Amino acid sequence: MTYRRTLRALGVGALTVLLSACIKLDMNLEVHTDDTVSGSMIMGASRDILPMLGGEEAVRQQIKDSLQEDAPEGVEVTDYSDDRFVGVEATLANVPISEFSGEAGATDDALIRHEGNKFIVDTTLPLSGEEFGAGELGSAAGSGEIRVAVTFPGEVVSHKGALDGTTVTWTGTLG
Numbered sequence: 001m002t003y004r005r006t007l008r009a010l011g012v013g014a015l016t017v018l019l020s021a022c023i024k025l026d027m028n029l030e031v032h033t034d035d036t037v038s039g040s041m042i043m044g045a046s047r048d049i050l051p052m053l054g055g056e057e058a059v060r061q062q063i064k065d066s067l068q069e070d071a072p073e074g075v076e077v078t079d080y081s082d083d084r085f086v087g088v089e090a091t092l093a094n095v096p097i098s099e100f101s102g103e104a105g106a107t108d109d110a111l112i113r114h115e116g117n118k119f120i121v122d123t124t125l126p127l128s129g130e131e132f133g134a135g136e137l138g139s140a141a142g143s144g145e146i147r148v149a150v151t152f153p154g155e156v157v158s159h160k161g162a163l164d165g166t167t168v169t170w171t172g173t174l175g
Contacts, residue, residue, distance in 0.1 A: 022046030023145070024085040029092070030151040031112060031119050036094040042080050044087025056086045063088045072099040085145075112150070118157070121150050121168070146172045 022045055029039035045059045053059050060079055067077055067088070072095055080089040092100070097112050113120050149169040156163055161170040 022049050024087065025146045025148075027148045027150075029112070029149065031097070031153055032094065033153045034094075035097050035114055037097055037100050037112060038092050038094055040092065041090045042085075042087065043090070044080055044085035047084060047086055050086060056081075059086055060088055072096070119152055148172075 024042060024044045026042040029037050031037055043063050045053060050056055064077055067090055074093045074095045076091045077088050080087050097114060101111050111122055149167055151167040156166055156168055159168045161168040
């Protein structure tokens with residue numbers, strides 16, 4: 001379950017979600033010293049557009065199908081809903097960083113990588129319209145509710161997010 005495939009799960013078959021600016025991505029991750037990651041990822045679509053996408057179950061199934069194509073051991077996928085969004089929550093338990101970041105795990109393209117005695121997080125997430133198949137719509141593909149929080153196993157020496165103890169939180173929009 002690479003994080004890039006997970007993010008694409010929200011858009012590849014449901015471009016309408018992007019065009020309506022109605023997605024939710026909320027990642028809460030904890031990096032462990034043994035090069036594993038635990039936490040949760042919530043992915044969903046706005047309740048306002050569910051009828052256009054075939055309903056709650058169609059949206060959930062699309063995301064689940066994409067996630068389960070290559071989910072490693074230690075990932076549990078359950079239904080998620082709140083007052084605004086419907087989707088799934090993937091819970092990770094001690095998943096190796098290399099499996100979480102996929103083949104990119106050893107490159108500068110990984111969300112999380114371990115270099116020497118440091119863990120590095122790249123929060124430049126691939127959330128452009130082109131990445132999701134929106135073509136020339138690009139930034140017109142909208143925004144969304146996007147939050148990524150990572151707790152590190154030690155002192156944070158540099159960051160471009162909001163720091164609280166050893167947790168750095170980034171928020172953003174599509175595009």
